[in-house]
Structure formats: structure tokens, C-alpha cells
Amino acid sequence: MLNDNERQEFLSKLKSIASADRVRTDEPMSQHTTFHIGGPADFFFVPASTGEVAAALALAAKFGLPVTVLGNGSNVLVLDKGIRGLVIKFDEHMGYIRHTGALIYAGAGASLGDVSRYAARQGLTGMEFAVGIPGSIGGAVFMNAGAYGGEMGNVVAAVTAVCPDGTLKRFTKAEIDFGYRHSVFQENKCVICEVELALKPGSPAEISSKMAEYTNRREAKQPVEMPSAGSTFKRPPGYYAGTLIEQTGLKGLRIGGAQVSEKHAGFIINAGGATAQDVLALIREVQRRVQEKFDVRLQPEVRIIGEE
Known part of the structure; x- marks a missing residue:
């Protein structure tokens, strides 16, 4: 963790790499993921060139900060306490x-x-x-x-x-x-x-x-009208994850604001106000019950990043 002086120095140097509107602190990741879930990133940076990416990586390394890279924020679940270090988000600027x-x-x-x-x-x-x-x-x-x-x-x-x-x-x-x-x-x-x-x-x-x-x-x-990260689980060899989940009777299963989609059981959706903890609990419950019924362990396709 950086102390206040180091934090200010890092921020100042990051702003010298890119225009100030592309550098933020304590940025809510819920605004940058298709799940609409996720706590704050300590430092958040949107690059406009390969040179800016290289400079930001070098700066983060100098300060000993971990780096997390995001694109459109699909296929990821950012945990509720957010992401420590620097998030580099690629958007229309590149x-x-x-x-x-x-x-x-x-x-x-x-x-x-x-x-x-x-x-x-x-x-x-x-x-x-x-x-x-x-x-x-x-x-x-x-x-x-x-x-x-x-x-x-x-x-x-x-x-x-x-x-x-x-x-x-x-x-x-x-x-x-x-x-x-x-x-x-x-x-x-x-x-x-x-x-x-x-x-x-x-x-x-x-x-x-x-x-x-x-x-x-x-x-x-697919439940394209609802916030989700896309397919929640990888396809197990010889099976389809959605079919196993549906045959286990889990369509519509809900924990907090997270729900197994009624439209396609392979998707966990944010049915309203879901936290990352809700999603994780639902993933674990689906894994447990599918394994109990079919002896198949579903592996998440969604990348889980950040601090619980």
C-alpha cells in the first residue's frame, strides 16, 4: 500500500502520461463491468496509445503497484472491495x-x-x-x-x-x-x-x-436484456454447462440479487442490486448441486478479480 505522499506522487506522474480526464481515483468498477457489480479501483487509467500503456506499466512497476487490465468489462466479476493498484481500461480511445x-x-x-x-x-x-x-x-x-x-x-x-x-x-x-x-x-x-x-x-x-x-x-x-458477465461456466468435456444446470432444476435459483437466468441456465444475471458476494455464493451453490447430481465440477469462465 502507498502512503499519502506516494499516492499523490503516483497520481501526479500518471496524469503526466495522459490527459486528466482519463485518470481517476477510487473509480467504481460497477460502472465498467457488464455485470454492473464491483467496488472501487485505487487508480484507473484509460490509455490512448501503446506508448501510454508502456509508460503506465513502467510507472506502476516503479511504485510496486499491481496492474489489472480491463476491456469492455464482460466476462469478469469484480469483487465488492474493488481492485488494489492500477486498472488500465481499454475503450474507444484505442x-x-x-x-x-x-x-x-x-x-x-x-x-x-x-x-x-x-x-x-x-x-x-x-x-x-x-x-x-x-x-x-x-x-x-x-x-x-x-x-x-x-x-x-x-x-x-x-x-x-x-x-x-x-x-x-x-x-x-x-x-x-x-x-x-x-x-x-x-x-x-x-x-x-x-x-x-x-x-x-x-x-x-x-x-x-x-x-x-x-x-x-x-x-x-440468452438474457441479453439483463446485466451479466456472459456465460458463467466453461463447457465441461462432453457436456453443456447450461444443460447440466437446467437438468439439476436450478433455473431461476436466486441468492440476493444474483439469479440463474430463467432464459438460459448457463448465465447468472444481476436481477437487481446484486453484490459480488451474491454471485459467488450462487456460483458455489450451482457447482455443489451439479456435482452432487452429475459428478461434474463446473469451472467458472468468468474471471474473478479484486478483493472480497
Whole structure:
């Protein structure tokens, strides 16, 4: 923990890296997560360039502060006491999208939906699966997000990231080590800044049709109208988490403001005023009862970060 003088010094130096409107203290994370849950971040910073990311990481290291990286705040549960140290949040300030031929380059803060629609406008196929995933492209690469038979690992050609020692490194697809909801960035602490996608020319009509189909399926089957972090649990080998939860009779189960969605049992939603403690208690209860019935241990897909 920093003393008051160190805190002021860190804040002053952080504000010298970026404009003051992109630096905050004690920022409520409930405003930056799709769950609408989470206590305050000690320091909160929105970068507008790779250089700013590198400078902020170096500064945090100098002061011995842990760093947490957020994109759109989907797929995460921030605990009620918030996040110590520095939160770096990627948003539209690093949300550029451009292309050269069938290669698309996107800043880590670009939304998956925007990248998917941009690709469609260029007549490029491969990103249709991502149209309704409510995340940033940086977060999607970090988690190897996927849906409808597609995943980021199928389309990523390379990633540019700032590593903890401040160096800028370009990771090839092989180096990223994509697996089910996994990438090397979960271990190496390098911060994704730009994603390079290798797509293929396709029929604009077919691309649009597929995107419309996926959007309709998502809206019909998933509780998109309620705050959630997306799918709560990873898919256990040979099963679907939502099916196991439904067959255990847990649809609608509620603890505090957290509820297993009536629409899709694979989602825990914030039904109103939920705390992270409510969600954690519900996750544990679902795990316990599914294991009791099917002898299958569900693993959370949602990243749980911060202090209880």
C-alpha cells in the first residue's frame, strides 16, 4: 500500500502520461463491468496509445503497484472491495479499426461487434461469430472468446503487446498458444494493444445473413436484456454447462440479487442490486448441486478479480 505522499506522487506522474480526464481515483468498477457489480479501483487509467500503456506499466512497476487490465468489462466479476493498484481500461480511445487487403488491424479497445461489422462491410468473412459477444477485441483474444463454432484463435494472425519490462513485442499466432478460453496472455502479463486478424474474402450477402442469424439466436436464447458477465461456466468435456444446470432444476435459483437466468441456465444475471458476494455464493451453490447430481465440477469462465 502507498502512503499519502506516494499516492499523490503516483497520481501526479500518471496524469503526466495522459490527459486528466482519463485518470481517476477510487473509480467504481460497477460502472465498467457488464455485470454492473464491483467496488472501487485505487487508480484507473484509460490509455490512448501503446506508448501510454508502456509508460503506465513502467510507472506502476516503479511504485510496486499491481496492474489489472480491463476491456469492455464482460466476462469478469469484480469483487465488492474493488481492485488494489492500477486498472488500465481499454475503450474507444484505442478502438481504431483499419485494413489492408484481408488483414484487419484493431486497437485493443475496439468492440467485437464493431470489428465484426467492419469486416462485413469489407466483404471479409471469419468474424461473423463475434457479432453479439459484448467484449473488446483485446479481452476476446485474452480469453480466446468464441461462439457458434468460431473463436478468436481461428482468425488472429498476430498480436502486439507491451510486456511488464516495458518492451513492445509482436506475438505470432503460434506464440499466443490459443486453447479453450485460453491464451498465453493469461500467464505472461503482457498487455494486448493491437490485434491483427487474417480473414478471407466472402460474399457480403452470406456474411450479413450469418450475422443476422447469430444475432437472432443470441437474442432468442440468452438474457441479453439483463446485466451479466456472459456465460458463467466453461463447457465441461462432453457436456453443456447450461444443460447440466437446467437438468439439476436450478433455473431461476436466486441468492440476493444474483439469479440463474430463467432464459438460459448457463448465465447468472444481476436481477437487481446484486453484490459480488451474491454471485459467488450462487456460483458455489450451482457447482455443489451439479456435482452432487452429475459428478461434474463446473469451472467458472468468468474471471474473478479484486478483493472480497
